[in-house]
Every structure is written in C-alpha cells, then in structure tokens.
Amino acid sequence: MHPLRILAPALTALALLPFASAQAAEAPCSEPPPPQPATWVAHIEEVNRGLGIPADYAARHHLLPQPEARDLVQVPRDVYGRKVEMAAPAAAALQRMFVAAAHDGVKLETVSGFRSVAYQTGLIRRKLKSGMSIQKALSINAVPGYSEHQTGCAIDLTTPGVPAADVSFEHSKAFAWLQQHGATYGFHLSFPPGNQYGYEYEPWHWRYVAGSATTPLR
Numbered sequence: 146m147h148p149l150r151i152l153a154p155a156l157t158a159l160a161l162l163p164f165a166s167a168q169a170a171e172a173p174c175s176e177p178p179p180p181q182p183a184t185w186v187a188h189i190e191e192v193n194r195g196l197g198i199p200a201d202y203a204a205r206h207h208l209l210p211q212p213e214a215r216d217l218v219q220v221p222r223d224v225y226g227r228k229v230e231m232a233a234p235a236a237a238a239l240q241r242m243f244v245a246a247a248h249d250g251v252k253l254e255t256v257s258g259f260r261s262v263a264y265q266t267g268l269i270r271r272k273l274k275s276g277m278s279i280q281k282a283l284s285i286n287a288v289p290g291y292s293e294h295q296t297g298c299a300i301d302l303t304t305p306g307v308p309a310a311d312v313s314f315e316h317s318k319a320f321a322w323l324q325q326h327g328a329t330y331g332f333h334l335s336f337p338p339g340n341q342y343g344y345e346y347e348p349w350h351w352r353y354v355a356g357s358a359t360t361p362l363r
C-alpha cells in the first residue's frame with residue numbers, strides 16, 4: 146500500500162482532535178504559561194462573574210489564565226490519606242525531591258496537588274456561603290482559572306507536627322530544606338510575603354517549573 150494511504154486516516158484522526166487536546170499536548174509547567182485559547186478564557190471569565198469577582202481582578206493582580214492539566218499522575222497521598230495528582234513532569238520531580246529530603250532526614254508530606262477549576266470554584270463558593278467577603282476569600286484561595294493548582298504543577302506540602310496549610314510551616318526543618326534544595330528539583334516558592342498577586346504568604350505552596358531543575362533526570 147502507498148505510505149500516504151496508511152498515513153491519511155491517522156492525519157484525519159489528528160484533525161478531528163478537539164482543540165483542548167492540542168493544548169494538552171504542550172509541555173506542561175512552563176513559565177510563563179502559554180497564552181490560553183479565547184474559549185477557555187471566556188469560560189474562566191464566566192465562572193468568575195458567577196462568583197462576583199470583579200472583571201479586572203486578575204489583571205490588577207498580575208495573574209495570567211492557566212491551562213487545566215489533563216495528563217495526571219498520582220503522587221504520595223495527602224496527610225488525610227486522599228489521592229493527590231500532579232502533571233507527569235512535576236510528579237516525577239516531586240518523587241525525586243521526596244527521596245532526597247528523606248535521605249537528609251526530612252519527611253515531606255502532601256496536602257494538595259491538582260485542583261480543577263470546578264473544584265476551586267466550589268472552595269470559594271463555600272467560603273462565600275459561610276459569610277466571608279470575596280476579597281478575603283481571594284487572599285486565601287486563588288481566582289478560578291488562574292490557580293497554579295489547576296496546572297497540576299503546584300503542590301502544598303507539610304511535615305509531621307505542622308498543621309496543613311499553616312504559616313508555622315515556615316519555622317520547620319522541612320521548610321528550611323525546601324528553601325535550600327527545592328530549586329535543585331525545579332520547585333519554587335510561589336507566594337512569598339508581600340507577593341504581587343495579593344495572596345497571603347504561603348510557605349507550603351511550591352510550584353514546579355519545567356526546565357528549571359539543576360539536577361539531571363535519572
């Protein structure tokens with residue numbers, strides 16, 4: 146058979162793939178995130194309108210629309226025993242970092258990894274229902290569509306003896322280890338005190354940036 150006759154059906158199948166899948170094929174965890182399709186941005190804007198988030202909130206806080214991860218890999222379960230997932234390259238880097246930390250006598254534990262836009266929306270909706278203002282809620286939880294957690298590249302970490310997502314993590318041996326070695330594995334603190342995004346200081350929130358690790362993959 147002529148090679149084109151074999152290739153043609155495959156090409157047709159590729160053309161039929163939805164646009165979102167073409168997006169997912171891009172390397173995840175790049176910084177800055179790739180420009181997002183107009184349909185996705187419109188969806189994010191609609192979700193945020195529904196929550197009463199001002200239309201210019203993201204722009205004012207230097208936030209960029211993020212892609213939503215599709216290819217997820219399981220990483221160590223969280224402190225409550227629940228499944229935690231990350232984008233594949235971030236998951237591989239996390240596993241290596243956990244092993245290295247353990248070797249240095251530091252036990253790292255997961256609290257939260259991938260969170261979909263829908264899940265993030267639910268988190269904020271619950272806070273609003275409990276009477277919290279949208280401004281306060283957005284200083285604790287990222288704006289849906291702009292969260293690093295939805296990329297599958299961010300992870301909230303803790304260590305035994307420290308409550309989950311608690312600022313006291315800053316004083317732990319685990320945090321000191323992350324400050325010293327996190328970047329070696331491509332993990333960076335996203336929200337230091339006084340960050341430009343309007344988020345409270347989150348010593349527990351680390352984000353993997355593709356290509357930034359200084360140790361080669363084994």
Ligand SMILES: [Zn+2]
Nearest residue numbers: 299300301350
């Ligand atoms: Zn986080």
